Amino acid sequence: MDLNDKQKEAVQTTDGPVLVIAGAGSGKTRVLTERIAYLVRSKRAQPTSILAFTFTNRAAREMKQRLESANPGICERMWVGTFHATGVKILRRHGDRAGVSRDFSIYDATDSLELVKVSISQRTLEARLMRSPTSVRDQISRWKNELISPQMAAMRAANNIEKRIVSLYSEYERGLRRANALDFDDLIAKVVELFSIDPEVKRHYATRFRYILVDEFQDTNPIQMAMIEALASEHRNLFVVGDDDQSIYSWRGAKVEHILNFENLYSDTKLIRLEQNYRSTQTILDAANHVIVNNKGRKGKELWTAGERGEKIEMLVSMDEESEANNVLHTVRELAGEGVALRDIAVLYRTNAQSRALEDVLKLGSLPYQIIGAVRFYERAEVRDILAYCKLLANPADNVSLKRIINVPKRGLGKTTYEKLSEHAAFSNVPIMQILRSGAFALGSSQTKRCGEFVRLFATLESIAATKDAPQVIEAIVDGINYREHLRDNYPDGESRIENVDELINAAEVYTENREDRSLRAFLEEIALVADVDALDDESGQLTLMTLHNAKGLEFDCVIIAGLEDGLFPHINSMDNEEALEEERRLFYVGMTRACRRLFCSYANMRRRMGVIEGGSPSRFLYEIPEELMVGSIQMMEGHSRSDSLGFVDNEFDQSTGYARGVSAAGRVAAAPREFEDYSQEELVYSVGMRIHHDDFGRGVVRRVEGSGENLRVTVIFDRGGERKFVARYAPMRPT
């Protein structure tokens, strides 16, 4: 396939700043790789002078693979990676000039949360008044991403609570320094700091990187922008690609304004728009265009394709999340029956919690699937335990990791002992491990002996780590602490935990294959930065399940978007403000445009959330899709409120599974929907103890009544067993 004129222009405009507004599926990845190849082949650019930023490691890997397959050897000395990975590279080389030691550890989200908790607990008087650790950590992260130091934050603090959070921020920063650790935000922030402290270093990199490329530019935050600007300051050959309609990370500090302001920042910017889509059918594009046009703050663009209209978008309507899962399963089976490979189908949803119901049903249906994200491999307790040992070996000052494993498995060094050691360390301002090793602590004889044993164990592991490769070191840790035995004896699911530990060793082995640096440290670095999408295995014949956020940048032949209900998608927390709602809409837009050929939209009338059954109405976004583009439409009737028209599609309604679906446009037509009766009539009054009849669950007795009017909720205990809560208005239920 040849490049179109716009794409060609984007590839060949090599000098000066270039802003490419690239619609979904407009071939931007191709433009990026072609441009890099063009720079090297036609402009004789050195690969070392090229720096490309991607959003995920996976995207970086794919870009390198594409480049390599057409131009063998081209990537060897080229920098292609995420902002975070690039930051690590720079800091390992020159970080010492900004006071960052070269063997720093990287703290992930869990580690930094732990550090926040420690900071809070050191201020017992304040702990009670403090917001949750998570919100403190998020606030700290927001400050860091906006280049706000503790000092600056202190000046801005308006009230007592804010001042306390600021003091936690300072405490947290001290904790990081003491542990010789950087958190995710630091990986970029410290680079920016380094560049401002040491103009020599800045000039070194800015001179080296003659050509800079940035993918997913709409999702860069201020600190990343500062890094980009510094790096581009010498040559100004800055090529950024983004789509304001796909900006979905503002909650992480990303500023879509970076796109909108780019032309002000670089007045000689060349603006190029890519609007021709090579991915989806016209029907899918029309639907997506109709949805996104409801957003106000956008640059405005309309995707089109030279391809076919394609099939209509199908609605899947289900009773609850379980039947939704069944509905998804049947749809996938049907697609598979038509010859679609499972790896070409994806199920996308708003929240990770939704994966459970889907997973349960897919398991029962023995359909092979992979879930991206739900319970992350590197988040599992057993994996984290072993990794904590590893991190401690790489950096003995890492107090958070020490705290995690000092008593795992149990070796009689509990909370009290740990706290005494920690106090000694804080007093002397040295790492806890140093206190342990020096023996400079006042403890009873049995505790002193146990500490000595731990120090000896650690020394043995250290000597192994000094000479062996990562997999052998991990194996030595697992053996040295009898970890497999510990798991088998202490957990009912011990065997599967052991498998996870073995999987970790396996991952280390895979990593060290064909690698020069096989050290534990190199392996730790690699996994510290992996995202879940990085693990996506697109060669395997499995159905893929993931969040909409994770789906960014990917495409699938068929896409099912599940859980399209108001309150879930758009999410309840985003429904009361226009900006947040627009971001939800962009997220839906991203989801729709992942589909090449077939798109399914699914919602359930009831859903269990955090243990409570809630009634749901179809997502407001569904009503933004023109009806003529859909099969089995959601039926919004004139003069009716939306929630009155929760229509089941009549045909193919299956009593046994409780699901209904529209029929594909391939010949068959959906029958008129059966309308729900309106149960909101005012004479339906419920009181505790009243006997009722429910169409689906039979007879029962009212146990609780909450709310009033439209929000009247009734909890019923059914005669056949089970207790359920309904929104009275939507439940097919009457007093008897």
Added chain:
DNA sequence: TGGTAGAGGCTTTTT
């Protein structure tokens, strides 16, 4: 110090 049971928070999205 370690085990257990109950409380409480959580579920928006992640490099």
Added chain:
DNA sequence: GCCTCTACCA
């Protein structure tokens, strides 16, 4: 509904 943290007792 599930997971984590905490308080209390052995």
